[in-house]
Each structure stands twice: as structure tokens, then as C-alpha cells.
Amino acid sequence: MAPPRLKVVVTRRLPEPVEARMRELFDVTLNPDDTPMGPEKLVAAIADADVLVPTITDRLDARLLGQAGPRLKLIANYGAGFDHIDVATALQRNIIVSNTPGVLAEDTADMAMALILSVPRRLPEGAELMRTGEWTGWSPTALMGHRIAGKRLGILGLGGIGRAVAARAKPFGLEVHYHARRRVHPEIEAGLGATWWESLDQMLARIDILTIHVPHTPSTFHLLNARRLKLMKPTAYLVNTARGEVVDENALTRMLRAGELAGAGLDVYEHGHEINPRLRELPNVLLLPHMGSATMEGRLEMGEKVIINIKTFADGHRPPDQVVPSML
Missing domain, CATH: 3.40.50.720 (NAD(P)-binding Rossmann-like Domain)
Incomplete structure (x- = not known):
């Protein structure tokens, strides 16, 4: 019997090939209208998800992470920067944080x-x-x-x-x-x-x-x-x-x-x-409207890294792009 698929919540619209691959691999909830999640929706997302896939527009501070449910074990950030995530609080709650470096x-x-x-x-x-x-x-x-x-x-x-x-x-x-x-x-x-x-x-x-x-x-x-x-x-x-x-x-x-x-x-x-x-x-x-990384090639590579981080975590291993305390 196959193990249950991870429940993954994605906070923003991602390139279609990335979303399609996520649908194949995970029990994924997507954001089709691309409206940024406010605090209430983020709290609902982390209450019963195994993995959250946020972007720079999502502020995950200590107060919000304090409301995470016991299932949340990975924040697989879609982006190289992670200053919008309180990584120290996440680690205290045994939540791994990963990012997508070296792509852009x-x-x-x-x-x-x-x-x-x-x-x-x-x-x-x-x-x-x-x-x-x-x-x-x-x-x-x-x-x-x-x-x-x-x-x-x-x-x-x-x-x-x-x-x-x-x-x-x-x-x-x-x-x-x-x-x-x-x-x-x-x-x-x-x-x-x-x-x-x-x-x-x-x-x-x-x-x-x-x-x-x-x-x-x-x-x-x-x-x-x-x-x-x-x-x-x-x-x-x-x-x-x-x-x-x-x-x-x-x-x-x-x-x-x-x-x-x-x-x-x-x-x-x-x-x-x-x-x-x-x-x-x-x-x-x-x-310019924060478009430094706005190439199809770059955004697809970011999505591939997110998927690899989630898949590696699901297989019981450390995500290759895990954020560690020495990076803070």
C-alpha cells in the first residue's frame, strides 16, 4: 500500500509546469487567482498542512508560526531570500525551512x-x-x-x-x-x-x-x-x-x-x-516592479528546486537547500 501523499499548500500562483508536477506528486492546494494570502488564510493553511510553499509576499513571523498545526514540518520557500520567515522560531518548532539558492x-x-x-x-x-x-x-x-x-x-x-x-x-x-x-x-x-x-x-x-x-x-x-x-x-x-x-x-x-x-x-x-x-x-x-528574477527559465528552475526539497523531505532525507542556523 502506497504511503499517503504529503498535503502541500502553495500560497501564490506558480508557472503551470511547476503546478502540474506538484499535482502529480502531492496532495496540493494551489492559489489559482494569485491573490496574496493574508494572516487568516496563512494560519488556516499551516493548521493542517504538511508542507507550506510560500513566497516573499508571505510574512511568516513568530506569532503566525506559533499557530502552526502539528503536521507542518517543512516550509519550502519559493525563492532564495528567507528574511520574510522567522527561521529561528520555525526551527524551535521542529519545522524545516528550505529555499531555492543558486538559480537566479x-x-x-x-x-x-x-x-x-x-x-x-x-x-x-x-x-x-x-x-x-x-x-x-x-x-x-x-x-x-x-x-x-x-x-x-x-x-x-x-x-x-x-x-x-x-x-x-x-x-x-x-x-x-x-x-x-x-x-x-x-x-x-x-x-x-x-x-x-x-x-x-x-x-x-x-x-x-x-x-x-x-x-x-x-x-x-x-x-x-x-x-x-x-x-x-x-x-x-x-x-x-x-x-x-x-x-x-x-x-x-x-x-x-x-x-x-x-x-x-x-x-x-x-x-x-x-x-x-x-x-x-x-x-x-x-x-521596476521587482522583476530581476522574472524569466521563465529561472522561475521554472525555482519550482524544480522546491519540488526536490519537498520530495527529498518526503523520502526521509534532509532537503538539499535546507536553511541552517549558520545562514541566519
Whole structure:
């Protein structure tokens, strides 16, 4: 007699091939209308599920996890980041947490590079002129941006995504600089042509473009605060495709409005989809709707990782992408 299938609850709509495979393997409850679950629905989901598959839009804090039923043994997150999950509380309740790392480095690096190229060359302003029909023809002085080649690119965090950005930046003639908690191996530095800065403050004062590639943790919250942002040149640009909470969004907005920074390209925001309205008004800012990982290939690979984590757990083994305390 076959063992009963795991009861799996998925909080958001996933790509159809992923959902189809889940239906084959598990007793799965899907979210066909893709409306984010509020706290009440999440509590109902974790009350009698064996596995919850959440996304970044689901906040699983200690209070909510405290209402989990005895069946819940795995939170198989659809995404690499897990700062929306109180992992410590989950572990205290013997609930394993897994994620989907190592999938989106190339996709996110592509998006970061697109922003690095777009904002200094004033692509958002040019596109707006064309959209509104206000363009009256070419002019020798219109929409003059800045050349990329020869500029100093500062990379905050040189993990998989940071390295992928560095590899893309070098052929464009950018000088690659980086700050990270630990210096990478000299061979990696040499291959990327990257210069390490032990001091983030010193790096910020010398670069022309900053791109952020660190996770959101207690130690990185507002890592780019008002004091550090003021270290940057007024001609510098900031790009963020990592986590919005790393940057003090109000301080960034004030500096952009005051001309203390030249521009920004943002795909993530400190308060999720609630964006500072003053930020929306700035012509030197390109705002994207958290689409750094939005490729069919990447999202399918994320789904495959979720399924492997659940299937491995169901077979009595440790999920390959289990989040462990040392990662917190």
C-alpha cells in the first residue's frame, strides 16, 4: 500500500509546469487567482498542512508560526531570500525551512547590468519623451548622459550575483571594485579584474556607480543609511536589485531630489510595493516592479528546486537547500 501523499499548500500562483508536477506528486492546494494570502488564510493553511510553499509576499513571523498545526514540518520557500520567515522560531518548532539558492544569479545580474547602463544614459527620460509624444527631434545637447567606460563600479557583496555582475561589467570598460564581509580568493579577483575594499565607507567615496548584492539581515538593514549615502559623489548612481531594506529609502529620495546623487535604478523597495511617492516623481530614477528574477527559465528552475526539497523531505532525507542556523 502506497504511503499517503504529503498535503502541500502553495500560497501564490506558480508557472503551470511547476503546478502540474506538484499535482502529480502531492496532495496540493494551489492559489489559482494569485491573490496574496493574508494572516487568516496563512494560519488556516499551516493548521493542517504538511508542507507550506510560500513566497516573499508571505510574512511568516513568530506569532503566525506559533499557530502552526502539528503536521507542518517543512516550509519550502519559493525563492532564495528567507528574511520574510522567522527561521529561528520555525526551527524551535521542529519545522524545516528550505529555499531555492543558486538559480537566479544570471537573471538578476542581467537586470542589474541593464539598470547600470540605463540610468547614466538617461534611458527612462528618453523613453518617457517617446511615450508622451513630446520628442521634437534630435538636438546636440538633448538628454546628454554619461559614458560608462572608464567609470568605477562598486559592487556591495560579491556572492554569485555580484560576481556575475562583475563579469558583465568588465567588457563594458567599467573598473570593478567591491566590498564584502570576506575578501574572495586572489584568483577570483584576478579573473574578474576586481579590487577589494576592506572599508565600505572608503569605497563609496570613490566609485561612480554602486550596485547592491547583499541579503537583508539585521546587520544589513539600512546598511546604506543617510551617512553612508552622503559619502557618495553627487555624480554617482545607485542600483539595487537585492533587497529594499538595505537602503534607507527616505534618505535616498531626499538626496536624489536635492541633486546630491545623480540617479538611481531600483527593482526592490524598503516597504515592498508601497513606494515613496516622491521617488516616483523623479525623472532621474528608473523604477521596476521587482522583476530581476522574472524569466521563465529561472522561475521554472525555482519550482524544480522546491519540488526536490519537498520530495527529498518526503523520502526521509534532509532537503538539499535546507536553511541552517549558520545562514541566519
